[in-house]
Amino acid sequence: MEKKYYAFNLADVRVNDKYYDEALHLQVKNMLLLDADRLLAGFRETAGIIHGLDEEQCNVFMKGKKRYTGMWEDGLIGGHTLGHYLTALAQAAVNPGLSALEQKAVTERLSYILEALKECQDMAKGTEGEGFLFGAAFPGKEFRDNPFLQFDNVERGLQDLFTQAWVPWYTMHKILTGLNASFKIAGMPQALEIANELGIWIARRTESWSDEVNKTVLNIEYGGMNDCLYELYQINRELKESENSLYHPEYERFAAAAHRFDETALFEKVLSGQENIFKNVHANTTIPKFIGALARYETDHNETGYLEYAEKFFDIVISKHTYVTGGNSENEHFRGDNTLDAERTNVNNETCNTHNMLKFARRLYEQTGQKKYLDYAERTLINAITASQNHESGFTTYFQAMATGYQKVFNNLDGNFWCCTGTGYENFTKLQDGIFFEDEEKLIVALYLASELKTQDYSVSMECDFTVSDEVKITVIPHSGKAFGKDLYLRIPTWLQGDESVKLSGLGNNASSADTSDLILDRKDGFVVVPGDRIADGCDICIKWPMGITCHNLQDGKDTYAFMYGPYVLSARLGTARMKTKTHGVAVNVACEKAVESDNIIIENEKSVADFVANISNHLVKRDGEMEFDLVGTDRKLVFTTHYNQYKESYGIYWRYEV
Numbered sequence: 001m002e003k004k005y006y007a008f009n010l011a012d013v014r015v016n017d018k019y020y021d022e023a024l025h026l027q028v029k030n031m032l033l034l035d036a037d038r039l040l041a042g043f044r045e046t047a048g049i050i051h052g053l054d055e056e057q058c059n060v061f062m063k064g065k066k067r068y069t070g071m072w073e074d075g076l077i078g079g080h081t082l083g084h085y086l087t088a089l090a091q092a093a094v095n096p097g098l099s100a101l102e103q104k105a106v107t108e109r110l111s112y113i114l115e116a117l118k119e120c121q122d123m124a125k126g127t128e129g130e131g132f133l134f135g136a137a138f139p140g141k142e143f144r145d146n147p148f149l150q151f152d153n154v155e156r157g158l159q160d161l162f163t164q165a166w167v168p169w170y171t172m173h174k175i176l177t178g179l180n181a182s183f184k185i186a187g188m189p190q191a192l193e194i195a196n197e198l199g200i201w202i203a204r205r206t207e208s209w210s211d212e213v214n215k216t217v218l219n220i221e222y223g224g225m226n227d228c229l230y231e232l233y234q235i236n237r238e239l240k241e242s243e244n245s246l247y248h249p250e251y252e253r254f255a256a257a258a259h260r261f262d263e264t265a266l267f268e269k270v271l272s273g274q275e276n277i278f279k280n281v282h283a284n285t286t287i288p289k290f291i292g293a294l295a296r297y298e299t300d301h302n303e304t305g306y307l308e309y310a311e312k313f314f315d316i317v318i319s320k321h322t323y324v325t326g327g328n329s330e331n332e333h334f335r336g337d338n339t340l341d342a343e344r345t346n347v348n349n350e351t352c353n354t355h356n357m358l359k360f361a362r363r364l365y366e367q368t369g370q371k372k373y374l375d376y377a378e379r380t381l382i383n384a385i386t387a388s389q390n391h392e393s394g395f396t397t398y399f400q401a402m403a404t405g406y407q408k409v410f411n412n413l414d415g416n417f418w419c420c421t422g423t424g425y426e427n428f429t430k431l432q433d434g435i436f437f438e439d440e441e442k443l444i445v446a447l448y449l450a451s452e453l454k455t456q457d458y459s460v461s462m463e464c465d466f467t468v469s470d471e472v473k474i475t476v477i478p479h480s481g482k483a484f485g486k487d488l489y490l491r492i493p494t495w496l497q498g499d500e501s502v503k504l505s506g507l508g509n510n511a512s513s514a515d516t517s518d519l520i521l522d523r524k525d526g527f528v529v530v531p532g533d534r535i536a537d538g539c540d541i542c543i544k545w546p547m548g549i550t551c552h553n554l555q556d557g558k559d560t561y562a563f564m565y566g567p568y569v570l571s572a573r574l575g576t577a578r579m580k581t582k583t584h585g586v587a588v589n590v591a592c593e594k595a596v597e598s599d600n601i602i603i604e605n606e607k608s609v610a611d612f613v614a615n616i617s618n619h620l621v622k623r624d625g626e627m628e629f630d631l632v633g634t635d636r637k638l639v640f641t642t643h644y645n646q647y648k649e650s651y652g653i654y655w656r657y658e659v
């Protein structure tokens, strides 16, 4: 299906920014420290049981390795991590930011796991479990007697996390997505073979549902089963269309199975205009369903209603449920419309949600070409995703508090296999995603980040570090004998303070001029357009995007403000004295002690909060050459800094101001 714009392959873009490069390497190092046999243990045990192996034989097949502990991987949701891990390995395998040695290590790890999963599927051949892959624990004999019991229970509406079912379709979504990614991104043919076999098992299962059973299943979190099945369908369809024999002859069944997971009654709600549609609804259950709606449109552009569902839902989340960082949710749930100040707690902004919203935004941009999706992507990548990592350990957050005074809490290597740990693996192995997009006539610079794009016809390099300067230098170099035949579209940042300036200086012999004066360029749909004929033979383009402090309040907290400097959300440094944690939900660690008694700030020398905000550059003063900002003229002396790298101490993004 034609898109408006296309993202580049992950292999075509390399991030050169030092902080992002370190983030990638920390993540990959931790991923490689994991024991693949322990992540595979549950899959091997399941296959062994289906095949009829006894306990001892099973143990040998499992190479004597046990599942990881921590109540997730050794619980009924066990196996979800391997799904994320496959996706992340596939992304890492093609990431030009890794050395040849690192790429080799991740590629070997990916091949090893695929080989093992194939072996598991082979064990189940000719049984009712043919194609089935699953890695959950077996908490009782009844689960060993029936390795599909969680799926049976869901069909009966039974969902006790410890004794009946812990979202098995959600886990299946992660597994199938990981297999799709291993084929689509890393080009492993074996992954498609495994995905197709699994797809047939899933299709068989869904084909057995009555409408009533279907409804019951959809009442229990199922991730983006529609998304991953539409994706598998599309992969196969494209292979068939290009006469590649790898496609599965029955791939149409994947689209039918996907549609079984389209929750039309829910989708219709977003068109109703009613208020509080998502009040107390589980956020990360809901977001992937709407990404699945978009996936239906991606596979069939006649289904415009599904695009409408996706766009409308995205708008509701952004306009009514999203904090300044781009994150959403309180204790995993959306709260009432615009109930954000009242719901600032220690458990906001689940990482899975921002991971999914970011993916969603970029895919919506590809389909619609609307700039607002790129604006959101920048905000979220920097302030929620990059902000989710501990930059020394590489470990990542589950929640990020929006209440003032808590610290970020990170997973550890071998115990906290949370959902967000898995999305963390995915986030930091594809940091080059979404920097550039293209169509036949345009190259879109969507994100300003030091990076390099290499295509068959040309290369583009971008120098940028907004923590040091507001200047971006983009160099376009056509390959020998070719011309850069596109217009360059530069996204105008939402945080721009004043007018940008753009200077060109020619590289090629025919460069129209060594023009170093400011150019007046067209602006179109939120982009500055550098005409292709000016840069056909190569060019340096120097852009200055002036930045300053912007103030962001909450609709239910008109005097509760967060600050940004350029694209960076700022948070106050609150020290390390009070950083206690406790267990929350199912073995999730969260911050539980505030570093400040209150988040009230009294303004001393302005007549109103509005005046304070209007004159913010007098009150939040940037130190020369540093990303440190002193709050002055208030009863509290605070130092704000960029939130993305605040991982050592307690922090405060939002404060309530009064005169």
Ligand SMILES: [Zn+2]
Binding pocket: 284, 350, 351, 352, 353, 398, 418, 419, 420, 421
């Ligand atoms: Zn999560």
